[in-house]
Amino acid sequence: MATVGDIAVSAFVNILLWFVFLAAFAFMRIQPVNDRVYFPKLYIAAGRKNPRSGEANWVWKHFSLNVGSWLGAFLGWMPAALRMSQADIIRHAGLDSAIYLRIYILGLKIFVPMTFLALLILIPVNIFGGTLFHLTSKIVSSDIDKLSISNVGDQSPRLWVHITMAYLFTIWTCYVLYVEYDNVAFMRLHFLASQSRSVDQFSVVVRNVPSVGGHSISESVENFFRRNHPDHYLSHQAVYNANKFAKLVKKKERLQNWLDYNQLKFERNPERRPTRKIGFLGLWGERVDSISYYEETIDELEKKIASERQRILKDPKAVLPVAFVTFDSRWAAAVCAQTQQSKNPTQWLTERAPEPRDVYWQNLAIPFVSLSIRRLVISLLVFALIFFYMIPIAFVQSLANLEGLEKVAPFLRPVIELKLIKSIIQGYIPGLALKVFLYILPSVLLIMSKMEGYFSLSSLERRAASKYYYFMLVNVFLGSIITGTAFEQLYSFLHQSPTQIPKTIGLAIPMKATFFMSYIMADGWTGIAFEILRLKSLVIYHLKNMFIVKTERDREKAMDPGSFELPETLPTLELYFLLGLVYAVVTPVLLPFILVFFAFAYAVYRHQIINVYNQEYESAGAFWPHVHTRIIGSLLISQVLLFGLLSVKKAPYTTLLIVLPVLTLWFHKYCKGRFEPAFRRYPLEEAMEKDTVEKAAEPNLNLRAYLADAYLHPIFHSFQDEEMGEV
């Protein structure tokens, strides 16, 4: 177990890193050459120009060494970030971003009063509880434990304070959650109501179009909707199986990059035309002139692309049994999306169309049976991933137990025994190791979600987020608690009755507080400061700049604004809620660490949303029900664990705690009924209102023309762009 000293060292290291990252950030962002890395959103949304693009001096144009502006930039971004109003953020970056930021505020709203109450009341009660060493457990406890519930003696009547606090905290959390859900639902409805006309409002995706003998997919769709929505059906757009086409286009883009790179090389060094070998990866084979080689290959590829395009448009088999159906009013589209069309519930499945930029085209054609098999397979895979990933993490965790490490590698003993190293290992490494493990995970989970067959990017991200959350719950939260103690308690744990599990975990909770403190500092403080530095984007941008960027348009393309990665940030955030709620009653000293995280991360993400991120789609806060549900789940977990802990401590009135989960579950059900439909369905009242207003304002609107090419496969778009470009 880590002592207060270890925590202090961990805090020192983290705060040092925090300073380093922020200073680096301040230095980097004032360099004009990095302008597109740190302000891409402003380039995209506000038409920003590089402030020194007019400079003649090359150095002066690209670098700034002004120490004053550096110091000013150190924390100067913060007030600027906090100044923008919510309405402006919605206009600037969309509703998703604004609602995402509200999660941090929600965290502050929940935990600030909790922290005050806990520090004022619980800590004194714990300190004067005073009998830690009467505990039967033989695990050595740190000084932090003196501030926690572990310090209160078994059967102590003081424990009623903790029970009362559990009630207060639950009621407060539920109250804040309710108000916030109400708020977000209102924002969403208001946003949808004030949204200007967009194609997705009039469109519906229909999947599993049955193939009726003799009719093409297009004809079937036309007939079906003419028959069943005679007054409102407008037209439909077929979806093509353009995956091969997309591959060719991608290949061409890659070759184009190589061509650009070689041309640039030649320009800079005109004496020598670049050459390459034509074999695998350019490693062997005949040596040819690179520029003409690429030009020829691209020409060939373009011919292939053109013929493939012809094939797709002519071949009836390239039309997938999916279509985007458009209606003459929002009302009719809402009706079609929400109703069951066919007698066979697996055919003619309708759903609201996602925005065109939100469509994940590859998944549109998956039939019903395959979908349900895919989901089975993926859920098994996720299960395996969650439970077998534990093994390496448990190993790293065991390193934090120095005695274990010394046994495994006795030759390290002299190094480990150094006080500083010891503290770093115990306080810092467990958190960092976890973080590295978790780094590649979101991409894996996103791929898994794609295989599940959801066809909008927003729902893919939400699915990935929920997988990641379960992963964190089992591996970061439970894994850290159980494997940590498992090395000491495994034997006794396997021989306990079922009611014993929450007791065992509950008992381990206060002992793990120090671990989670260092975790919060590493992940929540330093990690966020690292996020604002955007090291990865910085490196990639400059690499691209060096090798392929020729024109201003290329530079635009090389700029990678990114987004707040929902699949990763949402579960992380939810984990902080879980930690806060679980430790609020047990070890309240943990709460200030969480508060610092929420406050700092709020400022950072606000800054990033204003200056950097460019959201790829707008789901109007569709992720909120997930956030709400997870916080409710965290509440339940905290209640069950507290119950376990208190029943081990034989606290009087422990049974009073049974009421809490029941009430919490009921609250959840109530909120689900009260608010969730607003996130799932488009109310007819709303649709009718917008239709009426629009009809009055623009009686001659030609909707058919407006909707004609709304859901054209993006590949054709890029093709059109190029044709336009060539003309």
Add this chain to the structure above:
Amino acid sequence: MATVGDIAVSAFVNILLWFVFLAAFAFMRIQPVNDRVYFPKLYIAAGRKNPRSGEANWVWKHFSLNVGSWLGAFLGWMPAALRMSQADIIRHAGLDSAIYLRIYILGLKIFVPMTFLALLILIPVNIFGGTLFHLTSKIVSSDIDKLSISNVGDQSPRLWVHITMAYLFTIWTCYVLYVEYDNVAFMRLHFLASQSRSVDQFSVVVRNVPSVGGHSISESVENFFRRNHPDHYLSHQAVYNANKFAKLVKKKERLQNWLDYNQLKFERNPERRPTRKIGFLGLWGERVDSISYYEETIDELEKKIASERQRILKDPKAVLPVAFVTFDSRWAAAVCAQTQQSKNPTQWLTERAPEPRDVYWQNLAIPFVSLSIRRLVISLLVFALIFFYMIPIAFVQSLANLEGLEKVAPFLRPVIELKLIKSIIQGYIPGLALKVFLYILPSVLLIMSKMEGYFSLSSLERRAASKYYYFMLVNVFLGSIITGTAFEQLYSFLHQSPTQIPKTIGLAIPMKATFFMSYIMADGWTGIAFEILRLKSLVIYHLKNMFIVKTERDREKAMDPGSFELPETLPTLELYFLLGLVYAVVTPVLLPFILVFFAFAYAVYRHQIINVYNQEYESAGAFWPHVHTRIIGSLLISQVLLFGLLSVKKAPYTTLLIVLPVLTLWFHKYCKGRFEPAFRRYPLEEAMEKDTVEKAAEPNLNLRAYLADAYLHPIFHSFQDEEMGEV
């Protein structure tokens, strides 16, 4: 534990009772005086007349002592009942009845091949497994155990036969379930398609109508639907708070019965006018002439009723925030029922209107918040009911343990030691005691469901059925297994790890086979024979006949056809599926008992549906998803318990069983997606088809007139009837 001898005695007693009940039934039903008790459905549906109503001889008119026809009637009803085709049953008694009967056929389809396989393969394997007394458990086992899996030695390689069988049985059950679900869904759609025009097809219930200042409920409804469904809205009918009115009408009916009774008494005995005291329950107070007393009171009440009616019609506060909204087409009604109307998801809640005879009027006005509180309270109550009901049952169960009984009441020892009594107590009483306990339960659960606020009788019954099922699962199934062994194993049970629970229950399963055999005989054989006897209806009918029936119309009213009580019969049936699936691999000798139940009950219920029951509403098989889900649940339980049992026996390859529940769950999810929408929503394709056909056939149909009074509060109907009668 009961021995084979006990089972034989139990079988003897049950078969004896079975004969007695069937003989009594045969005797009773050929008596003309009982004709209306045993053939009410024929009176209602087929216009049956009493076959001897023309007879002059009073005895001959009312009784039949022909031994030949008695013998003929003994099992003669069976072929007659089995002869009618399914299409005829649908016409005669509705689709619900026909689908209900299919559950028994489903049972036979699942268990007949299983029984053959099990008897041919498993029983020989079990008999030659041969090492029961090597078991560590010290509980004395009966001879039945020699035929069960208990007889196969631990770690025996023969156990792979059982694992294979578990796979075969699961696959077979799923296959049959799939085919049947497909079938039932098709029947439902076909039935809905061929249904003639009915008001519920054009109607929607809208609840939680918000009160907008200044507007009455009626005006709000009118405005809202005119605005949001402008092309299709036709009209609406308000719902009145007529509960007080209903009370008065009921009181009047009660008094009318007393008046009839007294008038009849006076007619039979004209010398003495009947008198009564006017105090509480006629026990004290002034003595008055009964006939004139009741006549006066009824007169008074009628005035009150008239004024109450006036008050309801005039008072705007008597209009509830609920309405039945009607549309000009089935398409529009389907659209309105399936979509979200209002921006506030708790207002303007629309649902398909139930048939008028299916509406449970009292529950229509419950607001959203109250609904969710009610559901919380009721689920807590159901939980308490399920878990505290166990105490008396456990007590009765413990009586079956004779040693325990002797300890409790040593003076009974001489009686108990008699062999016959001993066998009766051990073999018969546990089943009977349970049955009596369960007798009053459905009514309690139905009341609870009513408090939950569902507003159609069919959904109320389904809710009550599901509560009852959980009750049976915990108390009959688990309760019998665990409390039975709990007396021997409680201590060791409390000290086991969580994975141990299925092991403990699984181990107890084969030991409880004899108990369930006698339960099946008592409940499934004798109980069903008792059902066909209709003793309760017989007694009540004759009592009514004696005291109040004056005219032929009164006699019609006194006839109580009843119905197959879904809330009670459905869970019972589902319990048999559970028993069959759990014991199929473990103790296959139980299967023939279940087969006999399904076959006999099928014949009985077919007979009852044709001759007796009069279904109150038609839900077009809406209960099927419940049946399907419960059978899947039973499969899962059987798999988990088998896994527990086999892992105790350390069977090789036990881990192979883990695949089964995963596949079963996936199958369930697939079926849910594939079939359930057909039971929840009315497809637009279907609605449009019917609309089109109807428009072509009857272009001048006046729908507005047809729908005008469709959903008038039933109280007003009865009032109208009476006014018509008086004129």
